[in-house]
Amino acid sequence: RPVRKAKAFTKNPTxxxxxxxxxxxxxxxxxxxxxxxxxxxxxxxxxxxxxxxKVKDWATWQKAFDSTQALKTDxxxxxxAYGYDPDDNHNVIIVTAVLDTAKANAYWNSDxxxxxxxxxxxxxxxxxxxxxxxxRY
Numbered sequence: 001r002p003v004r005k006a007k008a009f010t011k012n013p014t015x016x017x018x019x020x021x022x023x024x025x026x027x028x029x030x031x032x033x034x035x036x037x038x039x040x041x042x043x044x045x046x047x048x049x050x051x052x053x054k055v056k057d058w059a060t061w062q063k064a065f066d067s068t069q070a071l072k073t074d075x076x077x078x079x080x081a082y083g084y085d086p087d088d089n090h091n092v093i094i095v096t097a098v099l100d101t102a103k104a105n106a107y108w109n110s111d112x113x114x115x116x117x118x119x120x121x122x123x124x125x126x127x128x129x130x131x132x133x134x135x136r137y
Contacts, residue, residue, distance in 0.1 A: 003032050003086050033093050035083035036062075043078055046133040047098040056121035058089040064120030065094070071116075075107035076100030098130070 009015060010030045019028065031052070055061040065082065072079060078097040085091035098104050107113055108128070117126075 006032060031093075032086055033083040034086045035081050037079070037083070038081040039079065042136075043080075043097045043099070045078075045097045045099045047101070048080065048131050048133060049077070049094075049096045049098050049104070049128055050131070051094045051096075051126040051128045053092055053117075053122055053126040054090050054124040055092050056090070056123055058084055058092070061092060061120045061122065064116065068116060072096070072107075074103075076103030077107065 007030075010028075062082075069079070076099045078099060079094065080097050081093075081095040083093055096104075
């Protein structure tokens with residue numbers, strides 16, 4: 001299985017040595033996800049948000065998430081990909097393009113989104129990172 005090989009590679013002493021030589025100071029965090037949706041269309045923004053969280057039930061969450069596309073777009077976000085941990089589908093990730101940071105921040109902090117999370121069975125506070133796409137392959 002490719003995931004098994006990739007996990008083994010992350011524990012390879014040669015990788016650790018190469019990372020140290022490259023200037024890595026701390027232990028890397030490596031997570032694997034099975035992406036069930038990916039939009040490869042070009043978008044104007046290079047800014048991305050990745051949010052990781054736990055859900056009660058993957059199918060319930062996916063149905064709730066898929067039913068709110070216009071809501072996300074209206075709030076400055078375009079879903080790019082989402083999926084789950086291959087070892088535990090209760091661990092979910094969403095990657096979005098951020099088109100309007102002010103709208104997105106307001107949405108992320110809104111009561112409306114908190115209610116949507118509850119309705120979709122989200123059981124943990126999302127861990128969110130923002131990053132820029134430097135080059136598209």
